[in-house]
Each structure stands twice: as structure tokens, then as C-alpha cells.
Amino acid sequence: MPLGVNLSFCVKRWATPALWARLVREEIGLSLVQLTFDLVDPAWPDALLDGVAREIRVEAARHGLTLHSAFVGLAHYSFNQLLHPDPRVRDVAEAWLARAYRFAGQAGIPRVGGPLGAIASRPDGQEADAIPQADYRDLIARMHRLAEAGAAAGLTELYVEPTPLRREWPWTVAQAARMAGDVAGAALPWRYCLDWGHGTCEPLYGAGAGMEPWFSGLGDRVGMVHIQQTDFRLDRHWDFTRPGRVDPGAAIALQRRHGLAAAPVFLEVFYPFEQDDASVLDGVRRSAALLREACA
Template sequence: MKLGLNLSFAIKRWLGGDAMAHIVKNEIGCDIVQFTWDLVDPWWPAEQRDPIAREYAAAFRRAGITIESTFGGLASYTYNHFLAPTPELRALGKEHLKRAIDMTSEMGVRAAGMPFGSFSAADALDPVRRETIYKDAIGAYLDLTHHAKARGLDTLYIEPVPLATEFPSSAPDALRLMKDLNAHSAIPVRLMVDWGHALFTPLFGDKADMDYWMEICGDYIGAFHIQQSDGLLDRHWNFTRDGVITPDRLAEFWRRHRLSSQTYFMEIIYPFEETDEHVLADMKAAVALLRQAA
């Protein structure tokens, strides 16, 4: 298995490129990461933001760590972005991704992504409104594929999410979005499928199945987020805990579908109150379990 770390485990803890690179490379022993926007906010003024982002990227390069992509984190996920109820909010969602693309380019990273967005409670129940907003969102996102290409990026990622008020949540919705975007996009748009989202049984029932996701939209899946979950909530637990997504299950899926280029990014989110010592020990233990299964 090709294993990487989403840096969500480190937020509010190991700040700065050298400190983070030491934890990733020397303590946990990984050399592929996905940089979370929770470490550097795309909305910060570019004059202050970009030197900080470049410092992380330079430190990672010195340590022999590859940043494969940057990705929205907890803060970014808070907002409705491309599917917000008003044109003004949707324009801010577009600007959010535009600034993240600019920051990613400054870091010398070739891919960026985030969830597409979420409808308001009222719009989610109105099929006409949903379709109107969706079509507007497609146009806005396509504009950004041209901006991303101009800034040197070669891929944008969208993460399906486990709420019916968001889009896409289901595999058929993800396939529709990929076809609608890639028919006219300046660069490829791919899915970043989170195992914990795809196996969310309260929403998907018997379709909470990663093989089903591969059958429906596997051609568009560029990478995965992996986490431990009970299938009942979006847990983002580590693999040191019991759950439905075991290291052996991940390894068997990888072999059976003959995956090679996609990365399994561990997206582990700890309570902020957890000690740094526990987080580091738990991450090291989980990586050992995954490598043993592989």
C-alpha cells in the first residue's frame, strides 16, 4: 500500500516546517504527506501567508518528504462554499479555493482539493433550487480549473461527504459531478474518497461499500482518506482502535483492485485536549499496524 499522512493529526501541535518534518520523517517514518489548510489559512493575506507556506514546503523538501497535495481541513469544512444559498456566499466559496490554489502554487505543490460544498437546510429539500445552485457551482468550479492550470497545478480533488445536504455524498452523485466537470475542465478533477464517509451506513445502507464506490466511479478516484470508524458517525479514529476499517481490510482492497498510484492518506483527527505524547505514540503505532498488514 502507498501510505501517506494528512497532517490533520498535527494541527495546534507541531507548527513550523522543521518541527513538522522531524515528526513526519524521523518520528513517524513517512515521506508522503497531504498538507492541510488548517496549518496555513488560505484566507490570510498573501504577503504573510505565502512565506509561511513556502517555509513548510522547503523544510519538507530538505527532509525528503513529498507533499502530494494540499487539502481543506476542519476550518474549511465549516462553510457551504460552492453550494451556499446566496450568490455572495458562493462567490466567497470560489474565492476560498482560488486563494488555496494560489498558496499551493507558491509551495510548489501540483494538486489541491476540498469538499464541493453543502446546501442550506431549505435548499436541500427543494429539487429546483438544488439544481439551479448546482449548475451555478459547476460554472464557478470550471473557472477555477483554468486558474489552477495557469498557476501550475495539474489536478484538483473533490471529497465526497457523508451528509445528504452536501454534494456529492453518494457514489452516483460523485460520478455525475466528475462527468459534468471533466467534460470541460482545464485540468483533471478527481475524487478523494474517504473510507469513513463511504461506509456511513445511516445514509447509504447496503450501498455503504467501497467496492460499490469503485464500481460506480473508480475511474475518477485519485486518492483516498483512510480512518477508523464504527460506520455510524464520521469518527476519524486511528487504527489502534477497533472498528470496521481494519488495516487488513485496507490491504486486501488495495491488492484486489490492483491499486498502485493512489495514496492512502491517514486522516486522523484527535481531540485538541489529547496530549502531544499520546498523539505521537498513537500515530507511530498505527503506521506500524498498516505497514504490517501491507
């Protein structure tokens, strides 16, 4: 099973292609990479973005890396994006993603994905079981336009990452299946990235929550998986040096049983910015070793 790493652990640390490319290949021992837009902001000026795209292509080739995809990252995720209550902000978020696609195409990265957005919370703090239909219809229309932008940029696929939040969409298997039907026939295929810290969130899905309903319910619409160590309580994104409820061998076996052996698995872990660099690198290195054994 293909194994790669999301560059989330590099944020505010190994910030340039010359730094992270060597690190991934020589220290962590992987060759499949998922860029995070926490390292490159699509809002930067075009001249700067064009230069960074060239650097990524050069360093990836130099170190024998495959640039599989790019995900929006935590900085952009912190905004309400395509579901912000102000349509002007939604327009900006859509334009930001179109610029992200342009950059990815220039850098030789064929896929871009991430969560899509979040509606605003109610004043009373109560959360509904579904976002308003008007917001959903607007989101689908924007996804169709974004597929056209991605195709124009030379991409091959776009990805949605379901999250365990009622304010975001989709957060259930049924919602994800409905969305897949509503964007069928778009200029590019929309597929799903599932995350072990999202589908297992027991406060939302109840005791016994797990990934099996997602794998069985979405099937080949799943194109990749994010793996992390977590406690099934919150979306932890711990590495595998910490105790938790995700067993790498069992996780990979479950994915294989559902016919998804070709879908790459990406280690996606986050660290406090105050943590020392040596322990971060050690945690990623040891986690990658455990996952390599599981994926063999």
C-alpha cells in the same frame, strides 16, 4: 501502495513546517505528506503566505518529504462554501480556493482538494435526495472556473471528496459519476478522494454499506484514499489504536482488487484539542506502522 499522512493531527499542535516535517519523517516514519489548510489560511496576507510557502519547500527538502496534495481542512469545511444560499458567500469561497491554489503552487504542492459545499437545511428538517438543479449548475460552473485558476497556479489536479451528507454534493456514486462527466474537459482534471469514514456510513447508505461500490463505480477517477478507523455509524476519524470496523489489511486488499494500487492512501485522523500531545503522537505512530505493513 503509496502511504502518506494528512497533517490533521498537527492542528493546534505541530503548527509550523519545521515542527511537522521532522515529526513525519523521524517519528512517524513516512515521507508522503498531505497538508491541511487548518495549518495555513489562504486568507492570510500575501507576504506571510509567500514566506510560509518557502518554509514548506525548504523543510520538505531537508527531511526528504514529498508534498503530494493539500486539503481544505475542518475550518473551511465548517462553512457552506460553494453551495451557501447567499451567492456572495459562494463568491468568497471560490476566491478562497483560488488563493489556496496559488499558495499550493508556490509551496510545490501540485494537487488541492476537499468537499465542495453544503446547501442550507430546510426549516422542517426534511432532507431531499438531491440538491436543486440551479445550485448544481452553479457549482459546475464554479468548478470549471476553479480549474482555470488551478492551472494558472501551476497545479496538476483538483480533487472532490464525497461526503455522507444529503446537503452536500456528491454523496452517491451516481452523483459522482455525473459530476465527473460535467467537468470533463475542464482546464485541470477533477478526480476523487474517497474516505473510509464516508462511504461506509450506514445511517445514510443502509446496512452493509461499504467502499466497494465507490471503487468499482468510479474506477480510475479515484486518485487517492483517506483511511481512518470508524464504526460505520458516523465519520469518526479515529486512529487504529481504537476498536472499529476498518481492517487495514482488508481495506488495502480491496483497493488493490479494484486496480487502484497506485492511488496513495493517507492516514487522516483527528483528536480532541484537549488530548495530550504524547498520546496523539503515539496513536499516529502506531497507526502508521499498521498501515505500512498492510501496504507492503
